Amino acid sequence: MSFVEYGDTIKDGDTAIVFLGHESMFPVKVQHGTVTQTKYGVIRHSTDLIGKKYGSKVTCSKGGWVFILHPTPELWTMNLPHRTQILYSTDISIITMMLELKPGSIVCESGTGSGSLSHALIRTVAPTGHLYTVEFHQQRAEKAREEFREHGVEHLVTVTNQDVCKNGFGVSNIADAVFLDIPSPWEAIGHAKSALKTEGGRICSFSPCIEQVQRTCLAMEEYGFTEINTLEILLRVYNVRTISLQIPDLGKAAEDNSSTGFDSSNPSHQGSPCANLQQGTVQFKSGVPLREVVGHTGYLTFATKSLV
Numbered sequence: 001m002s003f004v005e006y007g008d009t010i011k012d013g014d015t016a017i018v019f020l021g022h023e024s025m026f027p028v029k030v031q032h033g034t035v036t037q038t039k040y041g042v043i044r045h046s047t048d049l050i051g052k053k054y055g056s057k058v059t060c061s062k063g064g065w066v067f068i069l070h071p072t073p074e075l076w077t078m079n080l081p082h083r084t085q086i087l088y089s090t091d092i093s094i095i096t097m098m099l100e101l102k103p104g105s106i107v108c109e110s111g112t113g114s115g116s117l118s119h120a121l122i123r124t125v126a127p128t129g130h131l132y133t134v135e136f137h138q139q140r141a142e143k144a145r146e147e148f149r150e151h152g153v154e155h156l157v158t159v160t161n162q163d164v165c166k167n168g169f170g171v172s173n174i175a176d177a178v179f180l181d182i183p184s185p186w187e188a189i190g191h192a193k194s195a196l197k198t199e200g201g202r203i204c205s206f207s208p209c210i211e212q213v214q215r216t217c218l219a220m221e222e223y224g225f226t227e228i229n230t231l232e233i234l235l236r237v238y239n240v241r242t243i244s245l246q247i248p249d250l251g252k253a254a255e256d257n258s259s260t261g262f263d264s265s266n267p268s269h270q271g272s273p274c275a276n277l278q279q280g281t282v283q284f285k286s287g288v289p290l291r292e293v294v295g296h297t298g299y300l301t302f303a304t305k306s307l308v
Helices: 045-049 072-079 089-098 116-125 138-150 185-195 210-222 250-259
Strands: 015-021 022-029 037-038 041-044 056-061 065-069 106-110 131-135 159-163 178-179 202-207 225-233 237-248 281-289 301-307
Touching: 015 037, 022 072, 041 045, 041 159, 045 056, 072 089, 072 116, 089 116, 089 202, 106 116, 106 185, 106 281, 116 131, 116 138, 131 138, 138 159, 185 202, 185 210, 202 210, 210 225, 210 301
Parallel strands: 106 131, 106 178, 131 159, 178 202
Antiparallel strands: 015 022, 015 065, 037 041, 056 065, 202 301, 225 301, 237 281
16 A cells, blocks of 8 residues: 555555545554444454455444545545644645646655645655655654655655754755745745755745744845745635525516506405415525635745746
C-alpha cells in the first residue's frame, strides 16, 4: 500500500480507511489477529480485511456493514491524528496550483505539523520529485517519519528536525517551490530564497493573522521577491433541495369573477366552486447555502523569486 500508488488488495500492515458514512470514517492499521470495534460491531482483520479488495463492503459482527477504502491525501486530511492545526483541501488545492507543482518538482516545506499538506505535496511531485520538510518539534518530526514510512512514501520525502528560521532547509538552489506555515515566516524568507533555484521559483506563506502577512510581505520585498499577492479562500457549501412555490396569480381569476358578477363577500356564494378556487404550485430544485459555514482559516501569500 502506498499513498501515491494504488493497491488493489488489502495487505497486512496497510493503512486503510473504514467508511461508515460521509460524516463518519476513521483510519485503521491492518494487522493480522487484530480486531476493530465500530458501532456496527467488530471487524476482524485476519478474516474481514486481509486479502479483500479495497472498496469492499464488509459485514460487521452485529450485522451492519462498512466500506474499506484505499487511503488518499484527501481522505487522510479528513481522518489523520491531529498533532497541530492542519490545512484542509480547500487551501491545499490553491497552494498546489499557485506554486505550479507537478511530477518531478522539488519542494521545501516548514513546518511539517500533522502532515496534511505534506501528503498532498508528495502525491503531486511523485514519482520523480522530492519533498524536504522541516519540523521544529522533535516528537512531531519523528512521528512524521514513522507515518511516511508506513504510508510507503519515505523515498519521496526527507524530514529534518531543526529551526528553519535559524538553520534553513538544509538545501540550497534546488527547490522549485517553498511553503511556510510557521509563527514568524518573515524570519525564514532569506533561507527560502537560498533554497530556491537560481533561475527562480515560487513561495507561499500561510498565516492566520493579517499582521503576520504584513511583516512577511515586507520581508519578501526586502529579499527581492516579485508578484506578491495575498489570498483568502472561503468555501461556501450549498444544500440542494426541492421547494414548492405557488404559481403567481396574474389577475385572470379576478377578471373572470367580475365578468360573471361573482361577489365573494355574499354569504350565498361562500360554498360555490369559485370561492374554493386555489392557486396551483410548482416544484423545482434550489440551492440554499448552509446556515453555518467554515469561516476564516488563514491568509495565503504568494510571491516569485526574481531572476535579477
